[in-house]
Amino acid sequence: MTSILELKQLSKSYPGVAALKPFDLSFRKGEVHALLGENGAGKSTLIKLITGAVRADAGAVILDGEDVLGHDPAGTLSRGIAAIYQEFSLFPDLTVAENVFFGRQITKGGMIDRRAMEEETARILKDLGTDISPRAPARSLSVGHQQLVELAKSVSRNIRVLIMDEPTAPLTNREVGFLYKVVAKLKARGVTIIYISHRLKEVFDLCDRVTVLRDGDLVSTVDTADTTEAELVRQMVGREVIHDHPVSTAQQGEVLLEARGLSSPKVHGVSFKVRAGEILGLAGLVGAGRTETARLVFGADKRDAGEVIVDGKVAQIRSPRDAIAAGIGLIPEDRKSQGVLLNQSVTFNAVFAALSRVSPGLLADARAERAAAQKLCDQLRIKTPTLEQLVGRLSGGNQQKVVLAKWLLTESRVLIFDEPTRGIDVGAKEEIYALMRRLSDRGAAIIMISSEMPELLGMSDRILVLAEGRVAGELSKDEFDQERVLRLASGLEMMGETA
Ligand SMILES: Nc1ncnc2c1ncn2[C@@H]1O[C@H](COP(=O)(O)OP(=O)(O)OP(=O)(O)O)[C@@H](O)[C@H]1O
Numbered sequence: 364m365t366s367i368l369e370l371k372q373l374s375k376s377y378p379g380v381a382a383l384k385p386f387d388l389s390f391r392k393g394e395v396h397a398l399l400g401e402n403g404a405g406k407s408t409l410i411k412l413i414t415g416a417v418r419a420d421a422g423a424v425i426l427d428g429e430d431v432l433g434h435d436p437a438g439t440l441s442r443g444i445a446a447i448y449q450e451f452s453l454f455p456d457l458t459v460a461e462n463v464f465f466g467r468q469i470t471k472g473g474m475i476d477r478r479a480m481e482e483e484t485a486r487i488l489k490d491l492g493t494d495i496s497p498r499a500p501a502r503s504l505s506v507g508h509q510q511l512v513e514l515a516k517s518v519s520r521n522i523r524v525l526i527m528d529e530p531t532a533p534l535t536n537r538e539v540g541f542l543y544k545v546v547a548k549l550k551a552r553g554v555t556i557i558y559i560s561h562r563l564k565e566v567f568d569l570c571d572r573v574t575v576l577r578d579g580d581l582v583s584t585v586d587t588a589d590t591t592e593a594e595l596v597r598q599m600v601g602r603e604v605i606h607d608h609p610v611s612t613a614q615q616g617e618v619l620l621e622a623r624g625l626s627s628p629k630v631h632g633v634s635f636k637v638r639a640g641e642i643l644g645l646a647g648l649v650g651a652g653r654t655e656t657a658r659l660v661f662g663a664d665k666r667d668a669g670e671v672i673v674d675g676k677v678a679q680i681r682s683p684r685d686a687i688a689a690g691i692g693l694i695p696e697d698r699k700s701q702g703v704l705l706n707q708s709v710t711f712n713a714v715f716a717a718l719s720r721v722s723p724g725l726l727a728d729a730r731a732e733r734a735a736a737q738k739l740c741d742q743l744r745i746k747t748p749t750l751e752q753l754v755g756r757l758s759g760g761n762q763q764k765v766v767l768a769k770w771l772l773t774e775s776r777v778l779i780f781d782e783p784t785r786g787i788d789v790g791a792k793e794e795i796y797a798l799m800r801r802l803s804d805r806g807a808a809i810i811m812i813s814s815e816m817p818e819l820l821g822m823s824d825r826i827l828v829l830a831e832g833r834v835a836g837e838l839s840k841d842e843f844d845q846e847r848v849l850r851l852a853s854g855l856e857m858m859g860e861t862a
């Protein structure tokens with residue numbers, strides 16, 4: 364098979380980290396090639412070196428015989444290499460169509476042809492299986508929809524290599540299905556796809572070959588058909604990982620949080636209870652109102668009706684500050700913009716939600732803060748050269764671990780996790796599950812929003828399914844069943860009033 368893209372001894376170091384060590388790797392024309400590795404293994408660095416988003420220290424990137432190293436992303440894009448990054452690059456104030464055609468507007472008689480761009484955008488999006496309006500401003504879209512627009516941006520161009528950095532992380536099952544179709548279509552056109560994901564199922568569903576990186580170095584490249592999940596995990600992590608979800612050992616206590624008739628434009632009279640020592644799973648499709656419900660409880664959005672009862676008393680929650688004071692924590696889905704301060708250190712980010720606990724008294728106790736941050740870094744395997752490193756310089760998955768760390772330190776009695784393991788590698792997932800279970804066993808009430816069925820079924824003690832902003836059903840542990848959850852979530856089945 365002919366190779367289209369060859370990497371030769373490409374390398375990149377940052378102070379204290381060899382992000383990518385020199386090795387050779389080639390990609391074949393029309394193959395789907397997975398790139399696997401733990402958080403911080405060097406996957407994103409590798410693709411940023413290919414596109415020119417980051418300058419390599421040394422090496423070569425040969426595209427169809429031509430060394431393209433030294434070009435910036437616009438230069439490599441014009442040569443046919445497109446990338447969808449972990450961090451999106453949409454302009455929030457431009458419309459969907461303006462984003463898709465950014466930098467290469469369609470013109471007619473010297474005028475920008477808005478109609479043509481909108482029609483073309485609508486066509487591409489329809490092809491991708493969505494009906495997102497080309498005129499909607501990017502800021503109004505959900506994370507999942509933003510991802511699809513990113514994809515539209517790439518497939519609307521004539522590309523030879525498409526790199527996708529965790530494309531499915533923000534997508535629901537249905538959207539993942541569309542993505543699979545797009546990948547198949549592009550592959551049939553001879554496009555080479557480099558596919559980064561922490562979900563091994565996708566690697567086996569979609570990819571012809573798989574390359575594993577560890578600590579910036581190449582571990583192996585094999586045909587997907589010749590390997591197994593267990594083998595790949597071993598190569599990534601360098602140890603055996605046993606997949607299991609820790610079961611509750613605690614007795615469930617009193618009701619810590621009750622939501623009564625929560626309403627907003629997207630949520631319609633949602634009610635539920637969570638007990639001490641219980642993990643309540645919130646299931647539903649994107650747009651079902653799970654994140655919106657969480658934000659209402661947390662005071663991040665305005666309630667039109669309903670109340671939040673904490674410890675049996677109606678809590679006056681008008682802002683996140685009120686919620687935190689009432690003992691409620693929310694670990695948001697969109698961690699990049701809501702969860703971390705990218706220009707602050709790991710220590711600062713990890714401890715600042717918990718300052719009152721770590722450093723009692725008015726003066727911050729720097730030693731106690733460092734010790735607490737160090738402990739969490741060890742527990743969650745946060746890969747950072749020092750505790751002073753700015754969070755913005757960590758790999759995507761490690762940034763997410765920092766946000767989790769911050770909340771795990773607090774003494775919140777009610778914790779809401781929105782997609783807690785999105786973008787997190789297999790090894791650290793197990794740690795996060797164990798930590799969540801430990802918190803609940805110590806008496807916290809946990810609400811976990813998750814789109815990953817194994818996680819939802821494995822971690823929850825009870826599952827509440829939302830559909831179109833309403834409670835569609837509730838399943839106790841002995842009723843758990845994937846099919847049932849999906850039917851309720853898609854509105855195919857309705858249960859009577861619950862909660
Ligand atoms: N701008 C930067 N400054 C300093 N260090 C960096 C920078 N960018 C990346 N690194 C470091 O390089 C290493 C590789 O990071 P990279 O983002 O490539 O990991 P990754 O495999 O994509 O991980 P993830 O699965 O978490 O996305 C990490 O240790 C990271 O902290």
Ligand SMILES: [Mg+2]
Nearest residue numbers: 406407758759
């Ligand atoms: Mg990455």
